[in-house]
Amino acid sequence: NAGVTQTPKFRVLKTGQSMTLLCAQDMNHEYMYWYRQDPGMGLRLIHYSVGEGTTAKGEVPDGYNVSRLKKQNFLLGLESAAPSQTSVYFCASSQTGGFISEQYFGPGTRLTVT
Amino acid sequence: GQQVMQIPQYQHVQEGEDFTTYCNSSTTLSNIQWYKQRPGGHPVFLIQLVKSGEVKKQKRLTFQFGEAKKNSSLHITATQTTDVGTYFCAGPTRSNDYKLSFGAGTTVTVRA
Numbered sequence: 001n002a003g004v005t006q007t008p009k010f011r012v013l014k015t016g017q018s019m020t021l022l023c024a025q026d027m028n029h030e031y032m033y034w035y036r037q038d039p040g041m042g043l044r045l046i047h048y049s050v051g052e053g054t055t056a057k058g059e060v061p062d063g064y065n066v067s068r069l070k071k072q073n074f075l076l077g078l079e080s081a082a083p084s085q086t087s088v089y090f091c092a093s094s095q096t097g098g099f100i101s102e103q104y105f106g107p108g109t110r111l112t113v114t
Numbered sequence: 115g116q117q118v119m120q121i122p123q124y125q126h127v128q129e130g131e132d133f134t135t136y137c138n139s140s141t142t143l144s145n146i147q148w149y150k151q152r153p154g155g156h157p158v159f160l161i162q163l164v165k166s167g168e169v170k171k172q173k174r175l176t177f178q179f180g181e182a183k184k185n186s187s188l189h190i191t192a193t194q195t196t197d198v199g200t201y202f203c204a205g206p207t208r209s210n211d212y213k214l215s216f217g218a219g220t221t222v223t224v225r226a
Binding site: 033035040043045090092100103104105106107108 | 123145147149155156157158159162202204206211212213214215216217218219
């Protein structure tokens, strides 16, 4: 099993360009998440999904959109990139449960917006 | 803002020494999780604590959940170079919620 995979691993964008980050998991997890990580700020939740066809906003959703058309995939889109979106992006997934269960993270995408 | 606060932000440790990192919440947590992120890597789940006063050990790592379920600690004994990385605690934003709130992390460096 590959676990959680992310593509691409690195990307450089110019201000105003758009792109889509792809996250895929092969563990049949219901929940999927997109985080951004900036120095000194830990992991901040952008959007999340509790099942196929559902999405919800997290802590910092502005400037991002997501889609969960298939259970195994969770896409993060930037419609018009800004330098403030320079960050490392992590996708994660978890199984359902009464308590929120452990999250499995992908390797990350390092995005630079110039 | 973040629900859970971690201290210290940085910890410089001599190899072989012990250290503790702390996680504090303004609200009662149903459970708390700890993750480790090696430099250049991704967060990896270490442990989950659920019960008040719970203590769990993983080799040289000891995790504790406070009696009031508002704080937690990670104690590492006889630090090794393999302990280098950032340790995050995370708690649900509300009980039985689907979202975790991560602390800012404690970044550990080790002097050989």
